[in-house]
Amino acid sequence: MERRDLEIFFALAEELHFGRTAQRLHVSQARVSQSIKQLERRVGAALFERTSRQVALTAIGRQLLEDTRPGYDLIRAGLARAVAAGRGLAAPLHVGFTSPLAGELVMSAAHRYRRDNPSAGEVHIHEVPLGDPFTLLRRGELDLLLAHHPVREDDLGTGDVLISDTRVLAVATRHPLASRGCVHLDELAGERLLAPSGPAPAYWLDHLLPRATPGGQAIERGAQAASRQELLTLVGAGRGVHPTAAHEARYYARPNVTYVPISDAPPLEYGLIWRAAAHTDRVRAFATAAADLVRHDNGPANVCAPCR
Incomplete structure (x- = not known):
């Protein structure tokens, strides 16, 4: 028995409609009819009752479905797992x-x-x-x-x-820059940039927290924080400022922290x-x-x- 004949049998047993079965399996309706007739000849009995109004499983058809579907599903699942393992997709x-x-x-x-x-x-x-x-x-x-x-x-x-994403500068709400529509990188020369602590590569951290303004003035580094919440607590307390991605303003809103767009910083x-x-x-x-x-x-x- 061909695998495709079983697939057609199972699909027709679910759809109980030759046209929908053909559409579901992307085959012709004639192919569905031919496959079912071949299967019925092999079994020696009708598997479906067909009238002009409906299609229904016969008692033998229901028994064949109950006997074969679990084994077929196990085979399919086993093949799928083998393919996934072979492609390296099965592992988390x-x-x-x-x-x-x-x-x-x-x-x-x-x-x-x-x-x-x-x-x-x-x-x-x-x-x-x-x-x-x-x-x-x-x-x-x-x-x-x-x-x-x-x-x-x-x-x-x-x-x-x-x-x-564009960049914003997180500042305390009482900071002079908090009321500005935007700031420029040159204005960071007089600020202390708060940084996350950890072994991040220097170039990677410098891209987030520039060490100098476009005009060549040094930008001071301030305290380090172990987490964003700790970092924003320091910002809100006026201990320094922190450049970050604009989207973080939506996720880390605080009443004592204001996010001001940086006009001339490259995107993150x-x-x-x-x-x-x-x-x-x-x-x-x-x-x-x-x-x-x-x-x-x-x-x-x-x-x-x-x-x-």
């Missing part, structure tokens, strides 16, 4: 993120990844400390990380830009990062799902336009 995927919008995009990409790869394993998400972006990835505790670029690590690979661009030695089928499939998701939304998310 661990994906990290460094910002709330990146986390939302990871969740949406995970849904698309599972939809496009039904036999793929679960996707587990993990928030990664801003000051220590790569340690969990290098340990193998993460398969992928969605974080801001640039990444200049010989052992890490990167994907397409998935989020492009986020993309997927993985270990170069572990660029597996799972990693590639997830990266493809994320890129397809962004393309469907007409390119990288550009959260906020710069002030004028």
Whole structure:
């Protein structure tokens, strides 16, 4: 008995309509009729009662369905698991993120990844400390990380830009800049930039927190904080200011912190990062799902336009 004949039998047993069965399986209605007739000849009895108004299983048809469907489902599931294992998709995927919008995009990409790869394993998400972006990835505790670029690590690979966001300056509400429509990088010369603590590469942190203004004046670094909440507590207390992505103003609203757009800072661009030695089928499939998701939304998310 051909596998396709069983698929047609099972589909017709569910649809009880030759036309809908043909449409569901992308075959002709004649192919459905031919397959059922061949199966009935083999069994030696009618499997369906056909009238001008309805199609119904006979008693023998119902018995055949009950006897064969569980085994067929087990075979299909086993084949799917074998294919997934062969492609490296069966194992769980661990994906990290460094910002709330990146986390939302990871969740949406995970849904698309599972939809496009039904036999793929679960996707587990993990928030990664801003000051220590790569340690969990290098340990193998993460398969992928969605974080801001640039990444200049010989052992890490990167994907397409998935989020492009303008920057804002988090300041205390009583700070003189809080009432401004926007600020310029040159105005940071007299401020202390609060930084996340951790072993982040200097170039990576400097891209987030510039050490000098466009005019060449040094920008002082202030206290370090172990988490965003700690960092914003220091900002609200007037201990310093913190440049960050514009979308974080929505997620980390505080009554004593104001977010002021920075007019001339380059955007923060986020993309997927993985270990170069572990660029597996799972990693590639997830990266493809994320890129397809962004393309469907007409390119990288550009959260906020710069002030004028």
